[in-house]
Amino acid sequence: MKRARLIYNPSSGREEFQRRLPEVLDLFEQVGYETSCHATKGAGDASLAASLAIERNFDLIIAAGGDGTLHEVVNGMAERDNRPPLGIIPAGTTNDFARALGLPLRNVLGASRSIIEGQPRAVDIGKINNRYFINIAGGGALTDLTYEVPTRLKTLLGQLAYYIKGIEKLPFIRPSRVRIETDEQIIDEEITLFLISNSNSVGGLEKVAPHADLTDGLFDCIILRKTSLPDLVRIATNVIRGDHIKDPQVIYFQTKQLKVTSSSQVMLNLDGELGGQLPMSFSVLPQHIEVIMPQEQVKI
Numbered sequence: 001m002k003r004a005r006l007i008y009n010p011s012s013g014r015e016e017f018q019r020r021l022p023e024v025l026d027l028f029e030q031v032g033y034e035t036s037c038h039a040t041k042g043a044g045d046a047s048l049a050a051s052l053a054i055e056r057n058f059d060l061i062i063a064a065g066g067d068g069t070l071h072e073v074v075n076g077m078a079e080r081d082n083r084p085p086l087g088i089i090p091a092g093t094t095n096d097f098a099r100a101l102g103l104p105l106r107n108v109l110g111a112s113r114s115i116i117e118g119q120p121r122a123v124d125i126g127k128i129n130n131r132y133f134i135n136i137a138g139g140g141a142l143t144d145l146t147y148e149v150p151t152r153l154k155t156l157l158g159q160l161a162y163y164i165k166g167i168e169k170l171p172f173i174r175p176s177r178v179r180i181e182t183d184e185q186i187i188d189e190e191i192t193l194f195l196i197s198n199s200n201s202v203g204g205l206e207k208v209a210p211h212a213d214l215t216d217g218l219f220d221c222i223i224l225r226k227t228s229l230p231d232l233v234r235i236a237t238n239v240i241r242g243d244h245i246k247d248p249q250v251i252y253f254q255t256k257q258l259k260v261t262s263s264s265q266v267m268l269n270l271d272g273e274l275g276g277q278l279p280m281s282f283s284v285l286p287q288h289i290e291v292i293m294p295q296e297q298v299k300i
C-alpha cells in the first residue's frame with residue numbers, strides 16, 4: 001500500500017473537518033493509501049510536519065485546513081528534495097487556493113474524492129528570502145485583515161468576520177509611498193495596496209487577478225493607486241467582474257520578479273499570514289510543487 005500523511009488544522013474554518021476524519025481515512029484506505037494523521041497544534045507546526053513527512057518518504061501529503069495551513073505545508077516542502085504530490089482539502093474560512101483549483105468547498109468528502117480522482121500538476125510558488133507563498137503576497141490597506149481577525153470570530157462567523165472587520169477599517173485607510181522595481185519598470189508613488197498574485201483568487205473573490213495562471217512562471221501584480229473612499233468602493237465593485245484591472249487607478253502587470261521598498265512601515269501578508277515587512281524581493285519558482293488538480297482542471 002502507498003502511504004499518505006494527512007496534516008490537518010483542527011482550528012481551521014468552522015472546525016468541522018475533524019468530524020469527517022474517519023470517513024476521509026476510509027476513502028483513502030479504499031483506494032490503496034494507508035493514511036496517518038498529524039493534527040497541528042499552533043504556528044509553524046504544519047511546516048515541520050510536512051518536512052518530516054518528506055523525510056519519512058510518504059507518497060502523498062494532504063493539507064486539510066485553510067490558506068494558512070496550506071502556506072505552512074508549502075513552506076515545509078519547498079526546500080526539500082523528492083517532494084511527493086500535495087493534495088488539498090479546503091477546510092478553512094476563505095480557501096483561496098482551493099477556490100482557484102476549482103476544488104469543492106465546504107465539502108470535505110468531495111474534496112477528498114477530487115484528490116483521489118485528480119492528477120498532479122506542477123505549479124509555481126513565490127519566494128521571499130527563505131519563505132514561500134503559494135497564493136498571494138500583499139501589503140497596504142486591508143491586506144492586514146486576514147491576520148487581524150481573531151480565530152474565534154472566524155469560527156463563529158466564517159468569511160463574514162473578514163467583511164465586518166474590512167468595513168470597520170475603511171475610514172482609516174491611508175496611502176503608503178512605495179517603490180516597486182521589476183526588470184521592465186519602476187513604479188514610485190503613493191499607493192493604497194499592492195497584491196502579488198500566483199492564483200486568480202484573493203480574499204474569496206475569484207477575479208482579483210483574472211489572468212493569473214498557476215503554471216506560467218509569472219506573478220500577476222495589481223497595484224491600487226492612492227484613492228478616495230468612493231473610488232475604492234467603485235473599484236471594489238468592479239473586482240467581481242474582473243474589470244478593475246482596466247481602471248486608471250489600478251496598475252496591472254505580470255513579472256517573474258520584483259523588489260518592493262517603502263520609507264514607511266508596510267507589513268506583508270503571505271497567503272493570509274503575517275509575513276514580515278518591506279523591503280522585500282519576490283521571485284517565482286516555476287512549477288516547483290506538484291499539486292493534485294481536480295479532473296476538470298487537468299483537462300484544460
Ligand SMILES: Nc1ncnc2c1ncn2[C@@H]1O[C@H](COP(=O)(O)OP(=O)(O)OP(=O)(O)O)[C@@H](O)[C@H]1O
Pocket residue numbers: 009010011012013014040041042043044045065066067068069070091092093094095096151154272273
Ligand atoms: N491547534 C491549533 N489551534 C489554534 N491555531 C492553530 C492550530 N494549529 C494551527 N493553528 C494556526 O491556524 C492558522 C491557520 O489557520 P487556517 O488558515 O488553516 O484557517 P482559517 O484561518 O480558518 O482559514 P483561511 O486562511 O482560509 O481564511 C495558523 O496561523 C496556525 O498557526
